[in-house]
Amino acid sequence: MDHKFEEWYLEYELCQNRPGILGDIASLMGMLQISIVTINGVDLQRRGMLLKAPAADHVHRLEHILRKMEAIVVIKLRRPKLRDRIAIRHGRYIEHDNDDKKTFKFVREDLGVLVDFVAELMKEERHLLIGVRGNPRVGKTESIVAASVCANKRWLFLSSTLMKQTVRTSLFEEEREGDHVYIIDGAVSTRTMDERHRQLIREVMRLPSVKVIEHPDLYVRNTDCVFEDFDYIIELRNSQDEEIIIPQETHREAEWFE
Incomplete structure (x- = not known):
């Protein structure tokens, strides 16, 4: 990654799935010199984006504008965590x-x-x-x-x-x-x-x-x-509702890890 830029993770939920909303967001980012590295759906109505920005204040201005948009709700805007990167790669959290x-x-x-x-x-x-x-x-x-x-x-x-x-x-x-x-x-x-x-x-x-x-x-x-x-x-x-059976106590000599 270019050291002049910082990585951020944006996740938002669609309130109005109208045509062109992604284009509007991308255009806004372009004006703020923020580029989209990766984008993917991370839930049925949510999208996640890995972004690159020249400084944190560009991202804060983006957040201020996005929170005024009626078509989306900002869920997360932060430095990317491992779970965020995995969600972007695989399309789910x-x-x-x-x-x-x-x-x-x-x-x-x-x-x-x-x-x-x-x-x-x-x-x-x-x-x-x-x-x-x-x-x-x-x-x-x-x-x-x-x-x-x-x-x-x-x-x-x-x-x-x-x-x-x-x-x-x-x-x-x-x-x-x-x-x-x-x-x-x-x-x-x-x-x-x-x-x-x-x-x-x-x-x-x-x-x-x-x-x-x-x-x-x-x-x-x-x-x-x-x-x-x-x-x-x-x-x-094997499935979401499967119960994990914890093995029973085994025989051992007392306090063997002292």
Whole structure:
């Protein structure tokens, strides 16, 4: 992006779906030296736009005029967030939990949106802890692996049951680099009695890298990790009304994550 310009996200709802309304808005933006980078519908009556403006005051003048137009209602005009960019790409918003702002909900038919969303998160060069909830065979592990590939990260199972039960007890030196995505099955890791695996998990959790934990509820229940430690929780269902079954308590030695 040209450093002389700033990106903004505009979302508005149509009150009067009359011909030419988009042209009117585009002409107004042109007069204010604001260009449209991308436009898409993000709901039945809503449109989203990714904009470029030379300065914030151009956008504030645009907002002032748009709010006086009877044909539309401005819903959002802000610096673009990740959810805004995903909505523009895929034509719909990711469902968000109103009670828990870090929880995002997907159904299996929207795996493409899920993979894109998680891949963008993984591209951030920082410590990131993601939990993934979902019933068996809904596509949790496959989505994580696909997102890792899209983010150009190397995925690494520390524990898994994808093909056969995996319980890693050590890492090679090159596997400690920051461009890895470490995938942990919370059910497997909290069930194992191998102290070397437990020590490895403790070590990896301290690395400034991306960690993804399947069955986060079970992991929290059996370790000293708390949900506040997670940056995002992803819920994946076969359908909107499917209930996610939380696995029952597993046997473990007391306080093994001290």
